[in-house]
Amino acid sequence: MEYILDSVKDTIDLGKKLGSMLNAGDIICLTGDLGTGKTYFTKGIAEGLKIDDPITSPTFTIVNEYEGRLKLFHFDVYRVNDIDEIAAIGFDEYIFSDAVSVIEWADYIKELIPKECIWINIYKIPQKGPDFRKIIIKYHGNRYDYIKELK
Template sequence: MEFILNSVEDTINLGKKIGSLLNAGDIICLNGDLGTGKTHFTKGIAKGLNIDDPITSPTFTIVNEYYGRLKLYHFDVYRVNDIDEIAEIGFDEYIFSDAVSIIEWANYIEELIPKECIWVSIYKLPEKGPNYRKIIIKYHGNRYDYIKELK
């Protein structure tokens, strides 16, 4: 599934639509260069989960926890130097829980990600304008068939 968006608000709104569909235990893997909008997309997902807290990137803490319709674990593994570092924080207990897990820079720890998950790739489209983004969503596993509702 592919979306072309032209504002931060559109990115947040797409995240909100996804967040409203998510179920306990869902895993969303975000990839994209710095400044593409991964955290804005996460803010939208949080809105869709009825989370009112301000969402910030957990760049230095690795994971932030939020509470709404479902619990949300928001990971940022950009600064993880060693795959063992993420395992030591109890990563498996987080992602195999009844919370929704969002993992920014998931490609850095791809070997730890379960096969069933949603992969979201965000790309800047500078030729169209400074706020244009292409978002590609792929999902693996029947549990995520509900993503088809986004079309």
Template structure:
């Protein structure tokens, strides 16, 4: 499934739709260059989960936790140099726990990502305009069939 968006608000709206349907145990992998909107889509997912906290990218913490309809674990693995580093913080306990895990830069730790996950790739579309993005959503496993309803 693909969406073309031309604003931060539309990116957040897609995240809200996902957050409203997300379930405990979901793993959402975000892929995209710097500045494509990974944190904005995360803000939308959090909003869809009724999380009212201010969402920031946990670049230096690796993971931020938020409480809402479901617990949200927001990872940013951009600065992770070695997969062992993320395993040391209890990564498996988070992603196989009772919350929803969002992993920015998931392509950096693909060997640690379970086969069943939701993958969101965000690309800039400079030929169309500076604010345009293509958001591609793919999933494996039946648990993410809610994406079909978007």
């Protein structure tokens, strides 16, 4: 599925729609260059999960936890230098729980990501304007067939 969005609000809104559909144990992998809107998309997911806390990127802590309709684990692995570093924090225990896991820069730890997950790639479209984004959503595994309803 591909979306062309022209504002931060639209990015958050798409994340919110997805967040309202997510189930316990779902894993969302976000990729995109710096400043493409991964954290804004995560803010939307959190809104869809009925999380009221402000969402910030866990760049220096690796993971933030939030409570809502479902628990959310928000990972940012941008500064992870070694796969063992992410494994040492108990990564498997986080992602194989009943929480929703959102992983920014997931391509950095691709070998640790389960096969069944949602991959979301976010790209800037500078030719159209500073806030234009292309978001491509792909899912792997039958558990995510409900994503087809995301409009």
